Amino acid sequence: MNHGVPSGTVASAVTAARAFHEEPRAARAAFYSVEPVGAVAWRDTLRVRFGPGEPDLGRLPAACRDALREYQRSLTAFGKEMAGVLSEALGVGAERLEEAMQVEGWLMACHYYPPCPEPARVVGSLEHTDPSLFTVLAQDGVGGLQVRRDDGGAGGGGEWVDVAPLTGALLQVVSNDELKSVEHRVVIKSTQDARVSIALFFNPAKRGASDHFGPLPELVTAEKPAQYRSFTVPEFMSSRREYGHSRSSIERFKVSSSQ
Numbered sequence: 163m164n165h166g167v168p169s170g171t172v173a174s175a176v177t178a179a180r181a182f183h184e185e186p187r188a189a190r191a192a193f194y195s196v197e198p199v200g201a202v203a204w205r206d207t208l209r210v211r212f213g214p215g216e217p218d219l220g221r222l223p224a225a226c227r228d229a230l231r232e233y234q235r236s237l238t239a240f241g242k243e244m245a246g247v248l249s250e251a252l253g254v255g256a257e258r259l260e261e262a263m264q265v266e267g268w269l270m271a272c273h274y275y276p277p278c279p280e281p282a283r284v285v286g287s288l289e290h291t292d293p294s295l296f297t298v299l300a301q302d303g304v305g306g307l308q309v310r311r312d313d314g315g316a317g318g319g320g321e322w323v324d325v326a327p328l329t330g331a332l333l334q335v336v337s338n339d340e341l342k343s344v345e346h347r348v349v350i351k352s353t354q355d356a357r358v359s360i361a362l363f364f365n366p367a368k369r370g371a372s373d374h375f376g377p378l379p380e381l382v383t384a385e386k387p388a389q390y391r392s393f394t395v396p397e398f399m400s401s402r403r404e405y406g407h408s409r410s411s412i413e414r415f416k417v418s419s420s421q
């Protein structure tokens with residue numbers, strides 16, 4: 163499936179993200195905050211929120227705001243189309259996912275992985291599943307993204323291979339395990355080149371403290387009962403902060419293991 167975004171728009175966004183990350187430290191400092199992370203990743207990340215409502219573009223670095231906005235906007239139609247395809251794949255009709263979730267691509271993470279003199283001693287991104295319905299990833303040519311092949315069982319263990327990730331943890335819940343989120347990580351490949359990537363996370367528009375969601379009712383049957391209890395996105399995010407971002411982050415909401 164083609165994303166329909168002009169290649170120039172993708173390239174400009176990646177170039178602009180690189181330009182921001184390569185500005186002098188003093189220029190970047192205004193956008194930095196300290197996050198509570200469990201381990202230090204060999205990476206800088208600019209996180210951008212484009213909704214709800216009109217984003218306040220003035221708060222974004224001048225070096226990348228127009229290109230990132232254009233890129234995000236140009237993926238809107240693709241997001242709707244992708245939601246339709248996934249919904250159809252689940253056998254619940256093309257409109258169902260959109261009707262239930264109002265899928266939006268508002269959250270963007272622009273990553274910059276500096277070259278490392280000893281790549282084997284650092285990680286770019288620890289293994290994780292994305293807290294999204296699905297994620298679109300743009301990257302330059304440096305490489306380093308790996309996904310864990312599904313070994314069929316719980317608890318991980320499959321080998322790491324180089325491909326692009328797609329399904330996020332939330333879609334695994336909504337689909338009642340019909341679609342699996344893929345665990346992925348980033349390793350540092352180069353002692354010379356910095357790597358740039360942009361992840362756009364597609365999520366339900368309604369994700370407040372009173373918006374519960376779980377498996378779509380029509381995917382819950384006598385043969386396949388609900389695999390997850392319903393929960394809210396804030397609940398999910400706080401569980402990830404507490405227990406980590408690996409595949410087990412949704413297993414905490416599994417019906418069998420939470421009883």
Ligand SMILES: O=C(O)CCC(=O)C(=O)O
Nearest residue numbers: 271273292307348359361
């Ligand atoms: O940099 C990458 O290729 C992956 C980034 C990622 O996995 C994420 O932002 O969730």
Ligand SMILES: [Fe+2]
Nearest residue numbers: 290291292346
């Ligand atoms: Fe990810």
